[in-house]
Amino acid sequence: MTDDIYFTPLLPWQQLLWSQLTQRVLAPQQSLPHALLAAGMQGMGKRAFVWRLVAWLLCRARDERPLGACGHCESCQWLRSGTHPSLQALPLVSLPISADNIHKQQEVASSTAKDKKSTKATSNASLKIKVDEIRALQPFIYQGGHGMRICVLDHAEQMTIAAANALLKTLEEPQAQVYLFLISDAPSQLLPTIKSRVQQLALQRIDPAVALDYVTQALGSTVNREAVGAAAIEQLIQLANGAPLAAITLAQAPWYSKRALWLTTWQALRSGKRSSIAASDYWQNQLSIDEFIQLSELMLLDMRRVLLGFEALQKDVKLAAILQDHQPSDSGLERLSYSLQQTKIALQQNVQEKFSYDKLMQELVYL
Ligand SMILES: [Zn+2]
CATH class of the missing domain: 1.10.8 (Helicase, Ruva Protein; domain 3)
Incomplete structure (x- = not known):
C-alpha cells in the first residue's frame, strides 16, 4: 500500500455510503457514530473506503471538498509522510505509510528468496493486536481538547481477548472528537460485545x-x-x-489460466498416462506450490458443487463433462482437501516445495 490509498477515486459502489456519511459530518448538529466497523470478505474495498474517509475527516479543507481529502494541506502532508499526530493504527503494519512500514518494505526488498518465508511468518504473527497495544492508545484517546483524533484497528478479529476487553472499556466511554474504525475480513470472529457497540458500515451490498x-x-x-x-x-x-x-x-493470478491444464493433469494421472513424479516436475516449472494450492482449492470447490447437483461455476473448462465420466468419492475429496491444508502448514515450517508437490500429485492419482 502507498499513500495513494488516501486520495484515489472512490469505488463506484461506495458512492452512496460516502455521501451519506460526509453529509452527516458536514451538517450542523450531526456527527458520525464514535465507533464504526468495516466488515466483510476481502476484495470489496473496505480498507480503501476507511483510509479515504479517515483522510477526508482529518483534511483541513474538508468543508469545501466533500468528495475527498485535498491532498495538499498540512494534514494531508502528514498522512503522506506517515507522521500524522491525530491518527493511530493497529496493528502497526496496517498504517498505509509509516516510518516503520517504509523500513519493513526495504527489508523485504533486500531479503533473499530464502528469507522471504520467515518474513511472511512474522508478518502474520504481527497482525495480532495485544492488550498492551490497546492500553498504549489510551493517552491518545483521552488527552482531550486537541481536535479530532482517529484510531484504526485493522484485522480487528485478531485482537486477543484481553485486548478486546480493554477496547470495550473505551467503546463504553466515547470521547468527544475521537473516532474508532474497526476493519475485519472475518467479523464472525469478533466478540459479540464489541460488535454490539460499533456501527457497521453498509459496504457489503454491491449492485x-x-x-x-x-x-x-x-x-x-x-x-x-x-x-x-x-x-x-x-x-x-x-x-x-x-x-x-x-x-x-x-x-x-498466474494460476487462474491453468485451470484446464490442472484437469488435464488430473486425468492423465488417474489413467496412468503420466507418473506423479513427471507431473510434479512439470508443475514445479509452472507455478509455485502456493499458487498450485489455490488452483487446487478452486477446482475442489467447484467439483463439490457439481457433485451436490449444482452447476459448475466455471463454464470455460470441461469440469462438468469430466465429472460425468468419473466422480471422485466424498472421502477422496476430503482427503485432497485435508492434504492441501496439511501442505500449507508444512510450508510454513519450511518443508521443501518439491516434496509437497510430489505428495499432492500422488493424491491426485487416486482422486
Ligand atoms: Zn487536505
Whole structure:
C-alpha cells in the first residue's frame, strides 16, 4: 500500500455510503457514530473506503471538498509522510505509510528468496493486536481538547481477548472528537460485545451491474481484451463471491489460466498416462506450490458443487463433462482437501516445495 490509498477515486459502489456519511459530518448538529466497523470478505474495498474517509475527516479543507481529502494541506502532508499526530493504527503494519512500514518494505526488498518465508511468518504473527497495544492508545484517546483524533484497528478479529476487553472499556466511554474504525475480513470472529457497540458500515451490498462494469473496465486496461469477454467476467465475479477487487486479483493470478491444464493433469494421472513424479516436475516449472494450492482449492470447490447437483461455476473448462465420466468419492475429496491444508502448514515450517508437490500429485492419482 502507498499513500495513494488516501486520495484515489472512490469505488463506484461506495458512492452512496460516502455521501451519506460526509453529509452527516458536514451538517450542523450531526456527527458520525464514535465507533464504526468495516466488515466483510476481502476484495470489496473496505480498507480503501476507511483510509479515504479517515483522510477526508482529518483534511483541513474538508468543508469545501466533500468528495475527498485535498491532498495538499498540512494534514494531508502528514498522512503522506506517515507522521500524522491525530491518527493511530493497529496493528502497526496496517498504517498505509509509516516510518516503520517504509523500513519493513526495504527489508523485504533486500531479503533473499530464502528469507522471504520467515518474513511472511512474522508478518502474520504481527497482525495480532495485544492488550498492551490497546492500553498504549489510551493517552491518545483521552488527552482531550486537541481536535479530532482517529484510531484504526485493522484485522480487528485478531485482537486477543484481553485486548478486546480493554477496547470495550473505551467503546463504553466515547470521547468527544475521537473516532474508532474497526476493519475485519472475518467479523464472525469478533466478540459479540464489541460488535454490539460499533456501527457497521453498509459496504457489503454491491449492485451486480456496477461490479460487472467496474471489473470490465479494470481488466480491459490490463489484460488481453479477447481473453475477458462478458461471460468470463461474470464468472470471475461469481468465483470471487461478488467482490469486484477480488475478481480482478483472480483474473491476474498466474494460476487462474491453468485451470484446464490442472484437469488435464488430473486425468492423465488417474489413467496412468503420466507418473506423479513427471507431473510434479512439470508443475514445479509452472507455478509455485502456493499458487498450485489455490488452483487446487478452486477446482475442489467447484467439483463439490457439481457433485451436490449444482452447476459448475466455471463454464470455460470441461469440469462438468469430466465429472460425468468419473466422480471422485466424498472421502477422496476430503482427503485432497485435508492434504492441501496439511501442505500449507508444512510450508510454513519450511518443508521443501518439491516434496509437497510430489505428495499432492500422488493424491491426485487416486482422486
Ligand atoms: Zn487536505
